Amino acid sequence: MSPFFTMSLLFGLTVCQTASLCAPSEYIIHVEKRECAYCLAINTTICAGFCMTRDSNGKKLLLKSALSQNVCTYKEMLYQTALIPGCPHHTIPYYSYPVAVSCKCGKCNTDYSDCVNEKVRTNYCTKPQKLCNM
Amino acid sequence: PTMAAFILLLLLLPLPPPALALPEGPGCRLRCVGPAGVPLVPGVPGCRGGAAGACVGHCESSAAPSPRAVLAASRHLQTSRGRCCTMAQASKVLVTLRCPGRARRRFRTVSARSCRCDLCRLGRY
Numbered sequence: 001m002s003p004f005f006t007m008s009l010l011f012g013l014t015v016c017q018t019a020s021l022c023a024p025s026e027y028i029i030h031v032e033k034r035e036c037a038y039c040l041a042i043n044t045t046i047c048a049g050f051c052m053t054r055d056s057n058g059k060k061l062l063l064k065s066a067l068s069q070n071v072c073t074y075k076e077m078l079y080q081t082a083l084i085p086g087c088p089h090h091t092i093p094y095y096s097y098p099v100a101v102s103c104k105c106g107k108c109n110t111d112y113s114d115c116v117n118e119k120v121r122t123n124y125c126t127k128p129q130k131l132c133n134m
Numbered sequence: 135p136t137m138a139a140f141i142l143l144l145l146l147l148p149l150p151p152p153a154l155a156l157p158e159g160p161g162c163r164l165r166c167v168g169p170a171g172v173p174l175v176p177g178v179p180g181c182r183g184g185a186a187g188a189c190v191g192h193c194e195s196s197a198a199p200s201p202r203a204v205l206a207a208s209r210h211l212q213t214s215r216g217r218c219c220t221m222a223q224a225s226k227v228l229v230t231l232r233c234p235g236r237a238r239r240r241f242r243t244v245s246a247r248s249c250r251c252d253l254c255r256l257g258r259y
Contacts, residue, residue, distance in 0.1 A: 021160070021192065029199050044199065050160045050192035053218040053254070055246065069254040071195035071216030079211075097199040098212055108214040113197070114204045115214050117253050123201060 022049035022072035024100040030125045031095045037086025039125030040095065042132040044080075047072045047103035073113070075104035082132045162191035162219035162251045186227055189249035193217040218254035223247040 025048040032039035054068040077098045087093035108115035165188050195216030204213055227245040230238055 022195075025196075027198060032202070046196060046198040048196035048198075049194070051195055051216070053162070053191070053193050053220075053251075055189040055218065055220040055249070069216075069218045071197070071214050071254075073195075073197040073214050074212065096211065100197075103197075108197075108216065112210060113212040113214050114200055114208055114210045115216075117217065118215065 022047060022051055022103045022105050024103055025049075028123075029097060030123055030129070031082070031084060031097075032125060032127050033084055033087065033091065033093075035088055035091040036084045036093065037127065038084065038130045039127040040082055040084050040132050041125070041129050042082055042095075042097065044097060045100040047074055047100045049103070051105035069107070070105040071108050071115075072103055073106050073108060074098060074100055074102075075106075076101040085130050160192040160194075162189060162193055162249050164188075164246055164249050165190045186229055186243055186245035187224075187247060189219045189221050189246050191219040191249070191251075193219050193251035216254060217251040219249055220252045220255065221246040221248075222250045222252065 024045045027044055027046040027048075029042050029044055030039055031042060049072045051070045051072050052068060053070060056067060077100050079096050080099055081094050081096045084093045084095055166186075193216065195214065197212055197214045200208075200210050200213040204210060221244070224244045224246050226242055228240060229243055230240050
């Protein structure tokens with residue numbers, strides 16, 4: 001094994017995290033409740049981009065850690081609460097949602113996150129829309 | 135020096151992912167990697183002895199507030215959507231490992247023939 005090859009390997013091990021392109025991105029979510037008269041359009045920030053993934057051939061030799069299945073997810077976030085207009089008194093009119101501050105490529109944690117393969121196609125309004133003024 | 139480099143390589147094996155640091159941008163491609171997961175001929179399909187095909191690259195993903203159907207069912211406030219660079223076509227190959235002391239070890243493994251961004255699945259492992 002040549003010194004050049006070893007150095008290339010070490011370099012790759014240390015800096016390749018930077019090859020991922022996962023960052024906060026502007027996004028509009030639409031929120032409505034069955035009991036409420038209006039649909040709320042909220043400007044927020046989500047995490048989106050590209051993460052390095054790997055399906056290796058070393059089934060018998062490599063540890064599971066050699067398999068990389070990282071997705072673009074929240075690193076730091078804060079929660080905000082919006083008020084859905086037109087709700088009756090007996091309904092809780094508040095909606096809390098995460099706002100991305102920073103993002104990372106990491107595992108999708110099923111403890112607090114839903115992990116799916118396909119794009120969710122329910123981000124639309126079926127009721128008259130109002131913009132959220134935060 | 136060769137033995138020291140080999141031991142160093144073995145120590146590095148359990149490190150988490152970024153061990154294969156190849157592509158610089160988006161794209162899920164077939165790569166030729168050696169038995170220790172080390173790239174031999176980056177970007178060139180068709181492997182030399184002791185190596186097989188693996189799939190490496192960037193796939194699109196995102197994390198956003200959960201839609202109402204997810205909130206109603208699970209109360210998870212976030213939903214992550216992602217795809218992984220995975221083998222679309224694979225074949226079984228016989229690989230020979232060259233070990234210290236001129237010893238050789240042969241084993242069967244899976245070699246990728248084509249790759250694509252698809253469902254993140256752990257089934258093969």
